[in-house]
Amino acid sequence: MSALAGMTALVTGGASGIGLEIATLFASEGAKVGVIDMAPCADFPAVQADVTDPGAVTAAVAKLAGLTGPATILVNAAGIDVIAPLEEVDLALWNRMLAVHLTGTFLVTQAVLPAMRAAGSGRIINLSSQLGHRGAAGMVPYCTAKAGILGFTKSLAREVAEDGITVNCLAPGPIDTPLVASLPAEVVGAIVEELPMKRLGTVAEVAHAALLLARAEGGFFTGTSLNMNGGHVMM
Numbered sequence: 001m002s003a004l005a006g007m008t009a010l011v012t013g014g015a016s017g018i019g020l021e022i023a024t025l026f027a028s029e030g031a032k033v034g035v036i037d038m039a040p041c042a043d044f045p046a047v048q049a050d051v052t053d054p055g056a057v058t059a060a061v062a063k064l065a066g067l068t069g070p071a072t073i074l075v076n077a078a079g080i081d082v083i084a085p086l087e088e089v090d091l092a093l094w095n096r097m098l099a100v101h102l103t104g105t106f107l108v109t110q111a112v113l114p115a116m117r118a119a120g121s122g123r124i125i126n127l128s129s130q131l132g133h134r135g136a137a138g139m140v141p142y143c144t145a146k147a148g149i150l151g152f153t154k155s156l157a158r159e160v161a162e163d164g165i166t167v168n169c170l171a172p173g174p175i176d177t178p179l180v181a182s183l184p185a186e187v188v189g190a191i192v193e194e195l196p197m198k199r200l201g202t203v204a205e206v207a208h209a210a211l212l213l214a215r216a217e218g219g220f221f222t223g224t225s226l227n228m229n230g231g232h233v234m235m
């Protein structure tokens with residue numbers, strides 16, 4: 001039997017990269033899938049919306065619930081990345097980085113929680129990063145946001161555990177996606193050189209970790225961070 005039969009997954013950032021691969025794998029495992037992304041997504045029922053916009057998030061979650069049923073799995077994968085020394089980070093960039101990763105995760109999670117609580121079950125999977133644990137020079141806003149996701153995850157996991165809802169993070173190392181491809185080649189090359197495995201990870205490797213957290217057999221994971229990072233950070 002398919003691992004996610006009867007479940008409904010809402011994936012933010014599901015138009016590209018890690019989110020798209022998770023959406024595709026979850027659908028192949030029997031889940032109904034809906035996507036919220038600023039970019040268009042032709043693969044699944046989708047709403048084009050900015051996860052930092054409270055009204056747009058409320059409307060998108062309601063619309064997708066009508067199309068696919070209320071989410072029993074939420075994957076918060078929408079994200080952006082910028083490399084700049086701290087002195088060159090203006091307030092708008094700082095605010096945008098925290099808004100996309102933290103406010104977006106907060107708003108979408110808050111919008112799906114009532115239905116999960118009412119159902120007495122749910123799975124929430126947030127995209128942190130190995131850089132949320134480790135930090136990285138030139139990436140203070142991104143690493144701050146990703147460290148915040150770890151705190152959000154651990155706190156909410158405690159808050160909803162008795163309602164049958166698990167909340168976990170994925171903390172990937174560098175994964176071969178459009179986001180990483182947008183970085184300067186020398187930056188990506190230097191990152192790969194630091195990795196014991198000397199290669200980028202694949203979206204499939206991340207998606208299968210997400211599947212472990214989403215499926216029934218992953219029910220005893222909560223408040224944790226699965227770190228698939230080629231050995232870059234060992235915890």
Ligand SMILES: NC(=O)c1ccc[n+]([C@@H]2O[C@H](COP(=O)([O-])OP(=O)(O)OC[C@H]3O[C@@H](n4cnc5c(N)ncnc54)[C@H](O)[C@@H]3O)[C@@H](O)[C@H]2O)c1
Pocket residue numbers: 012013014015016017018019036037038039049050051052076077078079080100104127128129130171172173174175176177178179180
């Ligand atoms: N690729 C990596 O190496 C890596 C490593 C660790 C963590 N992550 C995290 O994984 C997640 C996915 O990254 P990816 O590499 O697949 O990136 P990606 O650029 O391929 O996909 C990100 C998606 O998020 C969407 N998005 C961005 N801002 C949004 C907003 N405000 N509202 C709605 N949608 C928005 C984009 O349109 C895009 O479709 C991100 O949170 C990223 O920080 C990526």
